[in-house]
Amino acid sequence: MNSNFERNNIAELEGYVSGEQRNDPDLIKLNTNENAYPASPQTQQALETINIEDLRRYPQPTSDNFRRAAAALHQIDPSNIIATRGGDELLRLLLTTFVDPGAAVGMTDLTYSLYPILTRIQDAHPFAVALTNDWKLPLNFTEQINAESCQLTFVVNPHAPTGTLTSAADLIKISNNINGLLVIDEAYVDFVEDPDHDLSRFAANSRNVVLLRSLSKGYGLAGLRFGYGVGPQHLIEPMLRKTRDSYNLDAISQALATAAIQDQVYAKENWKRVNAHREELVKELTKMGFDCIPSQANFVLATVPDASATSAEAIYHALRTENLLVRYFPDERISNKLRITVGRPEEQARLLALLAPILGISAA
Amino acid sequence: MNSNFERNNIAELEGYVSGEQRNDPDLIKLNTNENAYPASPQTQQALETINIEDLRRYPQPTSDNFRRAAAALHQIDPSNIIATRGGDELLRLLLTTFVDPGAAVGMTDLTYSLYPILTRIQDAHPFAVALTNDWKLPLNFTEQINAESCQLTFVVNPHAPTGTLTSAADLIKISNNINGLLVIDEAYVDFVEDPDHDLSRFAANSRNVVLLRSLSKGYGLAGLRFGYGVGPQHLIEPMLRKTRDSYNLDAISQALATAAIQDQVYAKENWKRVNAHREELVKELTKMGFDCIPSQANFVLATVPDASATSAEAIYHALRTENLLVRYFPDERISNKLRITVGRPEEQARLLALLAPILGISAA
Secondary structure, three states: OOOOOOOHHHHOOOOOOOOOOOOOOOOEEOOOOOOOOOOOHHHHHHHHOOOHHHHOOOOOOOOHHHHHHHHHHHOOOHHHEEEEOHHHHHHHHHHHHHOOOOOEEEEEEOOOOHHHHHHHHOOOEEEEEEOOOOOOOOOOHHHHHHHOOEEEEEEEOOOOOOOOOOOHHHHHHHHHHOOOEEEEEOOOHHHOOOOOOOOHHHHHOOOOEEEEEEOOOOOOOOOOOOEEEEOOHHHHHHHHHHHOOOOOOOHHHHHHHHHHHHOHHHHHHHHHHHHHHHHHHHHHHHHOOOEEOOOOOOEEEEEOOOOOOOOHHHHHHHHHHOOEEOEOOOOHHHOOEEEEEOOOHHHHHHHHHHHHHHHOOOOO | OOOOOOOHHHHOOOOOOOOOOOOOOOOEEOOOOOOOOOOOHHHHHHHHOOOHHHHOOOOOOOOHHHHHHHHHHHOOOHHHEEEEOHHHHHHHHHHHHHOOOOOEEEEEEOOOOHHHHHHHHOOOEEEEEEOOOOOOOOOOHHHHHHHOOEEEEEEEOOOOOOOOOOOHHHHHHHHHHOOOEEEEEOOOHHHOOOOOOOOHHHHHOOOOEEEEEEOOOOOOOHHHOOEEEEOOHHHHHHHHHHHOOOOOOOHHHHHHHHHHHHOHHHHHHHHHHHHHHHHHHHHHHHHOOOEEOOOOOOEEEEEOOOOOOOOHHHHHHHHHHOOEEOEOOOOHHHOOEEEEEOOOHHHHHHHHHHHHHHHOOOOO
């Protein structure tokens, strides 16, 4: 304990810095992978039926209505589901419940930057396996993880921040051979085009797999903070009954999240539309000389043309001056790239119109 | 790690069991200390201005609008405040940030039953100091806590489940002499009658004190899950910037909580009304032979008359059969008592009407 009472592992930690959240109606925000469109009209209807009097009492402690709806969606049992305050809460609960201080936690390099921070909060240590040059898991991934005795391993799929997809078959093989837990963070999985890419029933019946799902991206509800985990009962139950804060989800978000996942017709239309915009964005960026990593998420990691005199960082700043945000990461492996969230057509048109003069290309 | 992957401290743990939350419009619910009345009409107005489109984007990461409003209320700086998902999240953050696995965490016996559970989740060990026979802190409380080297100590004030109040002066003295952190859980403080009982400015300028405030009881918003902590910057900052889940509070609850605490006229009227109902409840229970511990909270811990042939547990079950819930705790020190939430006059009248025949007393 240092003089400020902080534990040593916390004192040494730098906190997570989220993407810029500026509140400005004129801002075009393509920096934090929010859905281009709002949640379904049925969610709006659910919101309108809520009254302040409904909030006087405690909410359902374990979000059972939502869990039943999610179970029906995935054709599994509610006991295979835990509802959480965004995916972040699930990540934390997994570490709290299954990872001892001092243990190793597996992940890839690059990956979602929150994983090593949450690992250090648990006083465990991150073990990062380098991705291949084309951002895939290396063939000996499992062997490296097992050699380090990782109690738990995070794989984000589709991968962030590149958008690349590892196949369900490859992940099943990894889970069968890995000694610890495998957490597959599917925050972006709704944008995967292959309708057969579905690991939920596999996870529910697995020995060691928990899937993370989020309503932030696929359902246009980043402001609601709602996610869920899918896994076998022996992994879900300890988080649901023991380590979860006793009332982790408020009554309003439970009602809205349930309405959102029950309107699959709207959701699937949304994903199709966002994916069509993604293809359009990639096509136009490619025309301008950007190299776009094939993405199955609602963002694109685009490499600035070699010939460009303007660096990714300078482009980021130039766009920001024009009230358009994209994400720039200083990490040297991607410091020549920009991560661009798929936006509405008019937002993407504005981006492309701004990029042309910055790169010194005449607009089409 | 056992065969189910759970950490040993988690595997050994029994989870927290919350009071029964049954959803039945005919149920009279005097078991979990919800406010008898809903939140202010301004909160309802805030709810009605929210649109699903507002939820597409991430919320304010650190709830800055709420923190400014709470700071204005307490005449302190926003940097002295952290907004949390109910008081529960603050309790957990305090342990995560300031208590090492293996360390001792101080508390009283009896106390809020969640403290030892959260302590064990952190793999620390609870050190419980017995209260005096009249449910006060013993004179050597600080010495006992320091002798055990408690890194952090929880004191709930007004006390749960008895409702007794420790004075601000006594708590200041304890905080000055205690070596570790002192967390004063003020979940019920809004119902304290003395308007001068206010520790917020003291805590904000202290070396080692964090106050917990909740909107669940005083503001009629148990379903919203919103609370906050008040303390010096060196204790608030590590929780706010490092250990807190990156977006711990959704956009709707931030807006509603801000509206609720800004309507102090309504809030103060509410507390006055609830306190008047409490006095009425105590008066009537006393007439029936119950012994009520003097309470400064929105509940009463009432001892069943010695002459009663019906035990507290039997009374609890008899009331439950009649669709009226109160709280019974099997702990032997209070197994002859019932904890009764202050209700609306018609709810309390129903309770008293049901109690008379159960106790074999003719109704007044």
